[in-house]
Structures are given as C-alpha cells and as structure tokens.
Amino acid sequence: MKQLIRVVIMSILLQLMVGCSESSRIVGEVTAYAAPGDLPVHLRSTDFAVAAGGKEIDMYNGGYNSWNNPVTYGSFDMSGSVTVTITPSDAFETYKLVPRSLGIAGKRKGDSITFTLQEAANVTLVLDDNYQGKVLHLFAQTEETDIPDRTDPNVIFYEPGYHDLGGYGSAPIYLKSGQTLYIAGGAIVRGRIRANDVSNVTIRGRGILLNDYTANDEHGNITLALNFATHSMVRDIIVNNDTNNWTSAVHGSSFVEVLNYKGISPRFASSDGFDINSSHDITFDGSFIHSADDAVAIKGLSDEKEAAKALPIYNITYKNAQLWADANNAIGIGAETVAAYIKNIRFENIDILYNYDDRNNPDVLPDRSAINIFSLNATHFSDITFEDIRVEKAKRLINIQMDTTFYFGALLGNWVEDGSMSGITYKNITSYSDGTNEIKVAGWDDKHLISDVAFQNITINGKKVKNTKEPYFTINKYTKTINVR
Known part of the structure; x- marks a missing residue:
C-alpha cells in the first residue's frame, strides 16, 4: 500500500513538473519598439497587422520590389516562447512561413495566421505562393542586454525617434577609431555611415538605418561602408x-564581424545586400538579406589592372x-575578380528563400543562380565550400563559370594572366525549387580550367543527384575531376 501511495505521489509530482515546464516554455516576454510619431507616412506599412506576445508590432515599408509591390518588415525582441499573429490586409487563399527549416506551419483562423516561436528567428510570410507580390519579413531577436553608455564620449547614441540627417548635399556620419555608433530600438536614422581607415569601430543597435536618396557625391552612395577598417563590428541593426x-559593403578591410545584420533593399536594381570587396578575415553570422540584386557578393575590386598585383x-x-x-544571385563570388587570389571561402547553414534572374531579362542570363562563382579576370580560386544550404525557390541552382563579359558587356574581363579554379565543394545542398535546378561548370580554355569540384549529397526535390549525366548538369570541356557522391 505504501509503495502504491509513493507511486501515486511521484506521478502527481511529475505531472506538476511537466505542467510548470510547459507553462515556462509557452509564456514569453516581448519588447516592442514603437515607430517614431513623426515618421513620414510612406515609410509605414499597413499591408500586415502583427501582434507578438499580445503586443502590437509596428510595420515598415521597405520599398517596392522589381514588380512594384511593397516589401514589409518589422522587428521585436523576445525571451521564452511567444505567439505571433499576422493579419494581411489583402485577401489570400494560401500562405507559407519560410524558411521551412524552422518547421513553422502556423494556423489560420479567418484572415489571421498564428504561430508560436520557441526561440528568436527571422520568419517570412509569402501569400498565394507569390514571391514577387507583397511579402512580410519579421525579425524576432533575443533581448538586448548590453546597451552602451550614452554618456561615453566614444559613443554616438541615437535615442528612439526619427533622426533625419539630411538628404542631397548632406555628408555621411564618419566614425573614428574606437567609436561606437548605437541606434536604439525605435530609432530610425536617415543618412549614410562611413568608417574609413579605422580600427575598433562598432556599429550596432536594434534600430534602423534608412537611405532613400542617391547623393552622387564624393562620399559614395552606399548606405553603410567600411573601407580599410580592421578589428571592427556591425551588429543587430x-x-x-x-x-x-x-x-x-566592406572594402580593403580585415578582421570584421557582421552579426545579426538585416538588410532590406528591394528596389531594382544594383541594390546588393552586402558586398565583401578585396578583404580578408571577415565573418558573417546570422544575417538576413532581401535585395533586388546580389544578396551577398564577394568581389575583387582594385585600381590594379593585373589581378596578380591586386589585394587578395x-x-x-x-x-x-x-x-x-x-x-x-543569392550567393555570388564575382563577377569582378581582380584579386591576387581568392581562397578559403566558406558558406554554411544558409536558407535561400528566393532567387530570380532578372526582371527585364528572365531566362536570358544563364550565368545567374542561387549559388554562383563567376570569374571575369584570370586569378586563382581555391578552397571554397558551400555546406548545408537549402534553396526554397530559384531559377537555377549552381553556376561555376569563367567568361569575358558580364551583363550584356557591361563588365569586361581579361584572361591573359594565369588563372584557375580548384578545390570547390558543395556539400548537403537541398533544393525544393520548381526551377530548372541547373548545375553549370564552364572553364575558359586549356590554360584556365575548373578542376577538383566535389558535389556531395546534393538533393533536388527529394531525389539525390547521383552523377554528372543527370539532366541538371551542364559541363564544358575545360573542366576536369568533377565528382558526384
């Protein structure tokens, strides 16, 4: 009898523990950042109403995409487990919450979609499978715990509110070595930022840096640029x-970290998300980018005409x-490749949500793909790895190519010097795409070959790619040692 009582008590205690565990897992906290009251109305979005943890999340209009549809985004901080409800303003039949790697299905009730986030994540809503229509990007972040001291003389601190630094004719913010620029959650800074020839610079915060004008001045038109910067960081903004x-962009820089960066630049075109130019020892971790041009581009840009003399x-x-x-491209190395060499490049654990080739020239530019290496200049590529990459929707899958022109002759190449590509690995690449899923490998000539390319565990719509004779592959004669396994 005592044993039976003991078992019953233990059972009750276990149920209470599980109940407490479930309660702590489900109930979370949300920090919502209100949009500035004086924010110009066109920068607000009413295409989606969003609530997280019972709090209204203000939405922003990030601009219009290539098909003249607005791109909406919003953000909040969270801890614990949080329920999110999204109500689109337009009628819809179906919806997707991507990436699918998050495993979020959601539930629909009337015109609202509800789902639960067990931890911070970036979630995108696509309606009626229309990736070119109105979409919502929602950034759920962990709570911020290390806000810098606003009284520190080395801190430039933007409080919540709308900070218009001026449009045409105004200069960017120039940072000095050792400075931190902090944009608080709920702050929007309209302007540009520069960090030139500096070290130990930090640009961070939960707020927004906005640029909606092309100055065409001596400072350059890039919204955020680090030029010849070292031991510096961009974080959270x-x-x-x-x-x-x-x-x-970073240019000529080294030992730079870019953490939890979110870039929204949907206007067609030339609006690359983040370019890594002629730099080394650069780490990106936790980025989200929606761009109308390359989301990520690694380029060799130099005043040198000979690649061998340029920065590696x-x-x-x-x-x-x-x-x-x-x-x-979603991921691009090139087309500009004036660099002494390009080596030890690694892309890992990435969801490619969408990749289209060109609004004005669909299916006319076969050198564009979800994962791309395109060389215009004879240099040496080696030790490049793409691993654990999932492609939701794209025209083409992989392109590795040497050529002399890019985009109808807009860029011209040079193959007089020595050049090669070798040691390129694609591992655990999964495509769910309804595109062609083409995998192209095209060297230039007998002296400029692409070799030692490994395709390991490539899965396309549930089927593993077994050899280069499958219809996905386009391989020219200036290649060797192409392995599929």
Whole structure:
C-alpha cells in the first residue's frame, strides 16, 4: 500500500513538473519598439497587422520590389516562447512561413495566421505562393542586454525617434577609431555611415538605418561602408536601402564581424545586400538579406589592372543566414575578380528563400543562380565550400563559370594572366525549387580550367543527384575531376 501511495505521489509530482515546464516554455516576454510619431507616412506599412506576445508590432515599408509591390518588415525582441499573429490586409487563399527549416506551419483562423516561436528567428510570410507580390519579413531577436553608455564620449547614441540627417548635399556620419555608433530600438536614422581607415569601430543597435536618396557625391552612395577598417563590428541593426545602390559593403578591410545584420533593399536594381570587396578575415553570422540584386557578393575590386598585383581575398566565413535576391544571385563570388587570389571561402547553414534572374531579362542570363562563382579576370580560386544550404525557390541552382563579359558587356574581363579554379565543394545542398535546378561548370580554355569540384549529397526535390549525366548538369570541356557522391 505504501509503495502504491509513493507511486501515486511521484506521478502527481511529475505531472506538476511537466505542467510548470510547459507553462515556462509557452509564456514569453516581448519588447516592442514603437515607430517614431513623426515618421513620414510612406515609410509605414499597413499591408500586415502583427501582434507578438499580445503586443502590437509596428510595420515598415521597405520599398517596392522589381514588380512594384511593397516589401514589409518589422522587428521585436523576445525571451521564452511567444505567439505571433499576422493579419494581411489583402485577401489570400494560401500562405507559407519560410524558411521551412524552422518547421513553422502556423494556423489560420479567418484572415489571421498564428504561430508560436520557441526561440528568436527571422520568419517570412509569402501569400498565394507569390514571391514577387507583397511579402512580410519579421525579425524576432533575443533581448538586448548590453546597451552602451550614452554618456561615453566614444559613443554616438541615437535615442528612439526619427533622426533625419539630411538628404542631397548632406555628408555621411564618419566614425573614428574606437567609436561606437548605437541606434536604439525605435530609432530610425536617415543618412549614410562611413568608417574609413579605422580600427575598433562598432556599429550596432536594434534600430534602423534608412537611405532613400542617391547623393552622387564624393562620399559614395552606399548606405553603410567600411573601407580599410580592421578589428571592427556591425551588429543587430536593420539597414533599409531604398535606392539603386549597394546597401552595405566592406572594402580593403580585415578582421570584421557582421552579426545579426538585416538588410532590406528591394528596389531594382544594383541594390546588393552586402558586398565583401578585396578583404580578408571577415565573418558573417546570422544575417538576413532581401535585395533586388546580389544578396551577398564577394568581389575583387582594385585600381590594379593585373589581378596578380591586386589585394587578395581570403578567410571569409558566412553562416547561419537567410537570403532573398529578386535579381542576380543569392550567393555570388564575382563577377569582378581582380584579386591576387581568392581562397578559403566558406558558406554554411544558409536558407535561400528566393532567387530570380532578372526582371527585364528572365531566362536570358544563364550565368545567374542561387549559388554562383563567376570569374571575369584570370586569378586563382581555391578552397571554397558551400555546406548545408537549402534553396526554397530559384531559377537555377549552381553556376561555376569563367567568361569575358558580364551583363550584356557591361563588365569586361581579361584572361591573359594565369588563372584557375580548384578545390570547390558543395556539400548537403537541398533544393525544393520548381526551377530548372541547373548545375553549370564552364572553364575558359586549356590554360584556365575548373578542376577538383566535389558535389556531395546534393538533393533536388527529394531525389539525390547521383552523377554528372543527370539532366541538371551542364559541363564544358575545360573542366576536369568533377565528382558526384
């Protein structure tokens, strides 16, 4: 009898423990950042109403995409488990919450979609499978715990509110070595940021850097640029670039970390998400990018005409990201490749949400793909790895190509020097796409070959790719040692 009583008591205690565990798992906290009261009305979005943890989340219009549809985004901080409800303003039949790697199905009741986030994540809503229509990007982040001291003389601190630094004729914010620029949640700074020839610079915060004008001045049109910077960091901020110019870039820089960066730049075109130019020892972790051109581009840009004399590109790590490109490539190395060499590049654990080739020239530019290496200049590529990459929707899957022109002759190449590509690995690449899923490998000539390319565990719509004779492959004669396993 005592044993039976003991078993009953233990059972009750276990149920209470489980109940407490479930309660702590389900109930979470949300920090919502109100949009500035004086924010111009066109920067607000009413296409989606969003609530998280019972709190209203203000939505922003990031600009219009290639098909003249607005791209909406919003953000909040969270801890614990949080329920999110989204109500689109337009009628819809079906919906997707991507990436599918998050495993979020959601439930629909009337015109609202509800789902639960067990941890911070970036979630995109696509209606009626229309990736070119109105979409919502929602950024749920962990709570911020280390806000810098606003009284520190080395801190430039933007409080919540709308900070218009001026449009045409105004200069960017220039940071000095050792400075931190902080944009608080609920703050929107309209302007540009520069960090030139500096070290130990930090650009961070839960707020938004907005650029909606093309200055065409001596400072350049990129919204956020680090030029010849070292031991520096970009962290947490949202950069909303509504211009036909690059959104963010590092050039000639080294030992730079970019963490939890969010870039929204849907205007067609030339609005790359984040370019890594002629740099080394660069780490990206946790990015989200929606661009109308390359989401990520690694380029060799130099005043040198000979690649051998130009700055090398090496030790680049890009991981734990979500990428969306309405034109060109989601992941691109090139087309500009004036660099002494390009080596030790790694892309890992990435969801490619969408990749389209070109609004004006669909299916006319076969060198564009979800994962792309395109060389215009004879240099040496080696030790490049793409691993654990999932493609939701794209025109083409993989392109590795040497050529002399890019985009109808807009860029011209040079193959007089020595050049090669070798040691390129694609591992655990999964495509769910309804595109062609083409995998192209095209060297230039007998002296400029692509070799030692490994395709390991490539799965397309549930079927593993077994050999290069499958219809996905296009391989020219200037290649060797192409392995599929």
